[in-house]
Amino acid sequence: MMSYYNLLIQNKEKNTPLLAVLIDPDKMNVKQVPAFVEKMHKSPVSIILVGGSTVLKGVTEPLVKALKKHTQNPVFLFPGDVNQLTNEADVLLFLMLLSGRNPEYLIGQQIASVPFLRDSALEVISTGYILLDGGKETATMKVTHTHPLPLTDIQLIKDTAKAGELIGNKLLYLEAGSGANHPVPSEVINAVREEVSIPVIVGGGIRTEAALLEAIKSKADMIVIGTAFEQDINFFETLQNLVISKTI
Numbered sequence: 001m002m003s004y005y006n007l008l009i010q011n012k013e014k015n016t017p018l019l020a021v022l023i024d025p026d027k028m029n030v031k032q033v034p035a036f037v038e039k040m041h042k043s044p045v046s047i048i049l050v051g052g053s054t055v056l057k058g059v060t061e062p063l064v065k066a067l068k069k070h071t072q073n074p075v076f077l078f079p080g081d082v083n084q085l086t087n088e089a090d091v092l093l094f095l096m097l098l099s100g101r102n103p104e105y106l107i108g109q110q111i112a113s114v115p116f117l118r119d120s121a122l123e124v125i126s127t128g129y130i131l132l133d134g135g136k137e138t139a140t141m142k143v144t145h146t147h148p149l150p151l152t153d154i155q156l157i158k159d160t161a162k163a164g165e166l167i168g169n170k171l172l173y174l175e176a177g178s179g180a181n182h183p184v185p186s187e188v189i190n191a192v193r194e195e196v197s198i199p200v201i202v203g204g205g206i207r208t209e210a211a212l213l214e215a216i217k218s219k220a221d222m223i224v225i226g227t228a229f230e231q232d233i234n235f236f237e238t239l240q241n242l243v244i245s246k247t248i
């Protein structure tokens with residue numbers, strides 16, 4: 001079978017983004033999974049990200065197991081820490097927090113995950129994670145004790161993204177922060193996309209059709225929505241007519 005990373009690369013060539021839902025295991029229990037998946041299957045969402053900045057140990061695995069029981073869509077772990085690892089998922093976004101200067105999130109958590117990953121079949125994808133100012137203090141900032149990059153310094157954002165690519169990151173995630181007041185602006189997405197050749201994921205604060213259209217127009221390779229679905233499961237219905245790649 002082809003790797004999910006190769007599918008992401010293939011999709012990039014189509015210039016149409018993939019749409020992912022982010023599920024925070026602290027906010028969804030296994031009983032809610034069937035109804036959620038049913039709605040998702042009627043929408044263009046093709047990837048499920050699972051993770052949170054603070055998740056209790058032991059809750060991620062049963063949730064992923066329940067998801068895999070009800071859907072064929074791939075589950076990508078998007079973990080805030082090593083306790084969120086489970087072999088029930090398909091892919092691990094192996095994050096390094098490029099925007100911060102906290103060694104625990106640059107290399108500490110990555111080393112701590114090796115005893116688990118050594119015997120794991122998860123597809124591990126090195127992902128440079130860049131926090132950008134989304135207009136409010138987010139959980140990720142608090143947990144990592146780091147500041148996001150200011151939107152006024154596009155050159156710094158581009159240089160950070162390029163450094164990630166040169167280090168060997170295979171994906172970049174531009175993050176305005178869960179529940180951000182404003183999503184990553186299209187100028188920033190465009191600037192990064194011109195700077196690097198690896199796929200670019202964008203998320204944080206996308207909760208309207210207009211914001212989604214903006215991210216699509218900027219040619220983000222994958223768009224992630226979490227809070228909008230947490231607040232209203234019917235948000236799936238607003239996605240019907242968007243130009244989005246429906247399969248991965």
Ligand SMILES: CC(C)=CCC/C(C)=C/CC/C(C)=C/CC/C(C)=C/COP(=O)(O)OP(=O)(O)O
Nearest residue numbers: 051052053080081082095105109110113139178
């Ligand atoms: C390599 C391993 C095992 C883990 C990576 C550890 C790193 C570098 C994490 C990056 C920093 C971090 C804490 C990212 C969290 C990403 C995430 C899942 C954000 C979603 O945030 P929510 O937890 O939904 O925030 P709210 O609770 O405020 O909605």
Ligand SMILES: O=P(O)(O)OC[C@@H](O)CO
Nearest residue numbers: 178179203204205226227
């Ligand atoms: O919850 P929202 O604001 O949609 O953000 C999704 C994701 O980028 C958070 O890490």
Ligand SMILES: [Mg+2]
Nearest residue numbers: 024178226227
């Ligand atoms: Mg959240």
